[in-house]
Amino acid sequence: MPKLMTMALVLLSSTILPGVHTVHGADDSPYLIEKKKFRKSVRTVALAPLDVPDMFTLSAQMHQHLEAEATKALNKTRLKGVGIPVYQEIRTLFVQRVGGLRLDELDQKHRTAVLDHSKREMRLRHPVDAFAEMSLRAVSAAFADDRAEWDGVKRKVKSSGDGFSLFGGKNYQGSIAAASFQLAIYDRSDKLLYLQRGGIDVMQERRADKLVLREDNYLNDPKRLRKAVQMAFKPL
Amino acid sequence: MKHISFLMILMLFALPLQAARIKHIQDVKTLPENEAEQALWEIAVGHQDNIREEGRLVEDAQLETYLDTIGKRLLGNRLDHLDVQIKFIVVQNNLLSAWVYPYGTIAVNTGLLAGMENEAQLAAIIGHELSHFLQRHSYRELVADKRQSAVGKGLGLLATAAVAAKTGVVDTAMMQAGGLWSDLVTSGYSRKNEHAADAEGLALLAAAGYDQAQAIRAFEILKQNDAYGVVSPRLLWSSHPTLDDRLKNLQKAVRKAERKKGYQAGEVPDSDTYARAVAGAILRTGAQDLRERYFDRAASAFRKYVHAQPEDPRGYFLLGETDRLAAPDGPDFSRRVTAYQQAVQAREDYAPAYLELGMAARQQGQVDTARQAFERYLSLAPEAADVGIVRWYLENL
Numbered sequence: 001m002p003k004l005m006t007m008a009l010v011l012l013s014s015t016i017l018p019g020v021h022t023v024h025g026a027d028d029s030p031y032l033i034e035k036k037k038f039r040k041s042v043r044t045v046a047l048a049p050l051d052v053p054d055m056f057t058l059s060a061q062m063h064q065h066l067e068a069e070a071t072k073a074l075n076k077t078r079l080k081g082v083g084i085p086v087y088q089e090i091r092t093l094f095v096q097r098v099g100g101l102r103l104d105e106l107d108q109k110h111r112t113a114v115l116d117h118s119k120r121e122m123r124l125r126h127p128v129d130a131f132a133e134m135s136l137r138a139v140s141a142a143f144a145d146d147r148a149e150w151d152g153v154k155r156k157v158k159s160s161g162d163g164f165s166l167f168g169g170k171n172y173q174g175s176i177a178a179a180s181f182q183l184a185i186y187d188r189s190d191k192l193l194y195l196q197r198g199g200i201d202v203m204q205e206r207r208a209d210k211l212v213l214r215e216d217n218y219l220n221d222p223k224r225l226r227k228a229v230q231m232a233f234k235p236l
Numbered sequence: 237m238k239h240i241s242f243l244m245i246l247m248l249f250a251l252p253l254q255a256a257r258i259k260h261i262q263d264v265k266t267l268p269e270n271e272a273e274q275a276l277w278e279i280a281v282g283h284q285d286n287i288r289e290e291g292r293l294v295e296d297a298q299l300e301t302y303l304d305t306i307g308k309r310l311l312g313n314r315l316d317h318l319d320v321q322i323k324f325i326v327v328q329n330n331l332l333s334a335w336v337y338p339y340g341t342i343a344v345n346t347g348l349l350a351g352m353e354n355e356a357q358l359a360a361i362i363g364h365e366l367s368h369f370l371q372r373h374s375y376r377e378l379v380a381d382k383r384q385s386a387v388g389k390g391l392g393l394l395a396t397a398a399v400a401a402k403t404g405v406v407d408t409a410m411m412q413a414g415g416l417w418s419d420l421v422t423s424g425y426s427r428k429n430e431h432a433a434d435a436e437g438l439a440l441l442a443a444a445g446y447d448q449a450q451a452i453r454a455f456e457i458l459k460q461n462d463a464y465g466v467v468s469p470r471l472l473w474s475s476h477p478t479l480d481d482r483l484k485n486l487q488k489a490v491r492k493a494e495r496k497k498g499y500q501a502g503e504v505p506d507s508d509t510y511a512r513a514v515a516g517a518i519l520r521t522g523a524q525d526l527r528e529r530y531f532d533r534a535a536s537a538f539r540k541y542v543h544a545q546p547e548d549p550r551g552y553f554l555l556g557e558t559d560r561l562a563a564p565d566g567p568d569f570s571r572r573v574t575a576y577q578q579a580v581q582a583r584e585d586y587a588p589a590y591l592e593l594g595m596a597a598r599q600q601g602q603v604d605t606a607r608q609a610f611e612r613y614l615s616l617a618p619e620a621a622d623v624g625i626v627r628w629y630l631e632n633l
Contacts, residue, residue: 097624109621117625123564124599189564191529 144173153199161208198231356450364437
C-alpha cells in the first residue's frame with residue numbers, strides 16, 4: 001500500500017506545478033564540458049541580471065540581496081567578470097525602447113525581443129568568454145517523512161491534517177515542488193557549459209492528503225538565499 | 237478523457253488466462269474483441285491525447301492526405317475487409333520513428349518523413365506498422381507474451397491509474413497510463429512479431445508496386461540514425477530487437493523475390509517529388525534541430541527544404557540563422573549574408589531577412605548597408621516587437 005500511496009502522491013504533486021524542472025542532483029557534475037577545458041576557455045564572464053519567473057514573489061530587497069551575493073560569489077572565483085549593472089543598463093534601455101514590459105502574456109514577444117537583442121548587444125560590446133545567467137527555478141524535490149531533499153539542502157515540509165499518514169504512516173515518499181537558485185554559464189554561441197543549483201525552500205506544504213502551494217513568503221530569508229547562491233558558484 | 241473502470245484494470249491483470257484463445261488475425265474485421273482490448277484502445281487514445289495536449293500534433297491536412305494515399309495503396313482491397321478507418325497523424329519529433337495504435341491510427345514522426353529519401357522507403361515503414369495493426373500485435377503481446385513485452389512492464393502504471401481513479405484524479409492517471417503505450421511504442425514488439433511485421437510489410441510493399449529493395453534502404457537509414465548517437469538507441473524505432481538480423485532477413489527476402497521467375501522490379505518513386513510532398517516536415521525537423529543546436533543536421537534539413545521549395549524564403553533564412561547561431565561572432569559572415577539575400581530574392585518583402593542583414597552589416601561596421609536593411613525591415617514590419625530597438629540601432633550607427 002505505501003508504494004501505491006507514493007504513486008498517487010507523485011500524481012497529485014505533478015498536477016499542481018506542471019512546469020517543474022527535474023532535479024539536477026548533487027552528484028551530477030555541473031560542467032557540461034570537461035572541467036579542464038572549461039577552465040582553459042572561460043576566463044571572463046558577463047553576469048546577467050537575475051531572472052525571476054512570474055510564479056515567484058521576490059521582494060526588491062531580496063532581489064538586490066541575491067544579485068549582490070552572486071557578484072560577491074563570482075569575485076571569489078578565478079573568473080573575471082563584467083558586472084550585472086553593465087548588462088542591466090542595456091536591458092533597461094531596450095525595455096524602454098519597446099515601450100516597457102508588463103506581466104501579461106501579450107508582452108511575451110517584447111520580452112523575447114529584449115532578451116535576445118540585449119544578449120546580442122552584450123556580445124558585440126564585450127569580448128567576454130561566456131555569459132552567466134542566474135534565475136530562480138521550480139524543481140522537483142525528493143520528499144519522505146515530511147522532509148524534502150534537493151540541490152544540496154534538506155527542508156522540513158509543513159503538514160497539517162491526517163491524510164497520507166492514515167494509510168501509510170510516516171513511510172510515504174514522493175516528490176514536491178521546491179525553489180532553487182540556478183547558475184547557468186553559456187559560451188558566446190549559447191552552448192551550455194555549466195549548470196549548478198542551490199536549494200532555497202519547498203514551495204508546497206501538505207494539507208491532509210494534498211500538496212498545496214505555500215502562501216507564506218519563503219523567499220525572504222537572506223541566509224538561505226546566500227547559501228543557495230554560494231552552492232551554485234562553489235564548483236567554480 | 238474517457239473513464240477507465242477499475243473492472244477493466246482487473247481484466248487486464250487476468251489476461252494471461254485468456255491467452256490460449258488468441259489466434260492469428262489477418263484480413264479480418266478489426267474491432268475490440270473484449271473489454272481488455274477495449275481498455276488497451278482507451279490507453280492508446282490517452283497517449284494520442286497527450287500528444288495533442290502537449291502541442292506535438294502537426295496539423296497538416298495535405299501531408300495527412302499524402303500519407304493516406306500511401307496507406308490506401310499499400311492496403312489495396314484489404315480495405316474492404318476492415319471495419320475501422322486507417323488514419324494518419326504527424327507528430328513533431330525528430331526521431332526516425334512511426335507506430336500504430338490498436339485502432340488503426342498510424343503516427344509518423346516528422347523526423348521519419350524528413351529522413352526517408354523517397355515514397356517507397358516511407359511506404360516500407362508504413363507497411364510494417366500496418367502489419368502490426370492487421371495482426372493485432374499490441375493486444376497479442378499483452379495477453380500472450382506478458383513477461384517479455386513492454387506492455388507487461390507497463391501494467392504497474394495501470395495500478396497507478398486505479399489508485400488515482402479512487403482519489404479523483406482520473407485524467408492525470410490516464411495521462412500516466414498513456415505511458416504504458418509509450419513503453420510499447422518506444423521499446424518495440426517482440427522479435428517474433430517484428431519479423432512477422434517485416435515479412436508482411438514487405439509483401440504489402442511489393443503488392444502495391446513499390447520496389448522492395450527500398451525497404452532495405454529504409455532500414456539502412458534507420459540504422460545510420462541509430463549510429464548517429466544523438467539519442468538513446470532504446471528510443472528509436474530502429475532499435476526494435478535485432479535490427480541487423482531484420483536487415484539481413486529483408487535482404488534475403490528481397491533477393492529471393494528477385495530470383496523468382498517473372499519477377500518485375502517495382503517502382504522507385506522520384507526523390508524530389510517526395511521531398512516536395514513532405515517539405516513541411518523537413519522544415520520542422522530542421523527547426524527542431526536548430527533549437528536543439530544540432531547545427532549540421534539543421535543545415536542539412538534546410539538545404540533539402542530549399543531544394544524542394546526554392547520559392548519559400550524560410551528555408552534560406554533558416555540556413556542563415558543556422559550559421560549565425562553556430563558562430564555568432566563570425567568571422568566569416570558571407571555564408572549567412574548570402575542565405576539572407578537568397579531569402580529576400582525568393583520573397584522581396586520577407587522582413588526577418590532584412591533585420592538579420594542589418595545586424596550582420598552592423599556587426600561588421602558596414603554602416604550604409606546596415607542602415608538600408610534596417611530601414612527596409614522597419615517599413616515591412618512596423619508592428620514587430622523589436623522596432624524600438626532597431627530604431628535605436630539606426631540612431632546609433
